[in-house]
Amino acid sequence: MDFKIRQSRREDFDTLWRIDKECFPPGISYSRLELAVYMRRPRSFTLLAEAAATDNKKSSAKGSQVADSPVGVVGFIVAEANRRGTGHIITIDVLPTARRFGIGSTLLSTAEEHLRAAPCHAVELETAVDNLAALAFYKRHSYDLINTIPGYYSNGVDALVLRKVLIPGSNPS
Ligand SMILES: CC(C)(COP(=O)(O)OP(=O)(O)OC[C@H]1O[C@@H](n2cnc3c(N)ncnc32)[C@H](O)[C@@H]1OP(=O)(O)O)[C@@H](O)C(=O)NCCC(=O)NCCS
Secondary structure, eight states: OOEEEEEOOGGGHHHHHHHHHHHSOTTTSOOHHHHHHHHHSTTEEEEEEEEOTHHHHHHHHTTSOOOOOOOEEEEEEEEEEOTTSEEEEEEEEEOGGGTTSSHHHHHHHHHHHHHHHTTOSEEEEEEETTOHHHHHHHHHTTOEEEEEETTOSTTSOOEEEEEEESSTTOOOO
């Protein structure tokens, strides 16, 4: 799947909120207000992945099976650089039909680059203990387990806090 990464724009908000609702169960996905607040924080940024609309046309023109891959925005990441030089991944969401094409990896790596430039010496995030796909994904990206937060999510599920050093040898204040 061809895709490009860009900064989100104001008019993308409803699409991103819809994607978040597709990616997380009710109660775990953000309310419209929560997502808006996170995205508007002064030190946060949102990157999105947009799939090229040309894929389907190319394959149908060749007479081959028309791909059912989605077009338009297929995923996004919200991250924040805090003042102490630690980054935080607030959420990363890829539509179910667009997974395992490297979109999540590209969003995460691009966000990590932005955080390094901030500069952030490390990045942390929370994910549910039962989110096996996310745990495999973050392991693949060299995140280490540093803590567990009992009952972190509204459904009572514990969170794992994961961390990755972005600037080795740096001395966080
Ligand atoms: C986690 C998530 C962002 C991954 O996005 P993605 O675009 O599918 O990720 P990638 O294609 O870049 O995957 C990279 C690697 O991560 C691992 N991985 C990703 N999804 C996996 C899964 N379901 N099972 C096992 N390993 C997985 C694999 O090693 C994969 O490499 P491979 O496809 O070559 O085997 C996506 O599954 C998602 O949006 N899930 C719902 C929301 C969520 O849980 N977000 C994270 C918690 S905040």
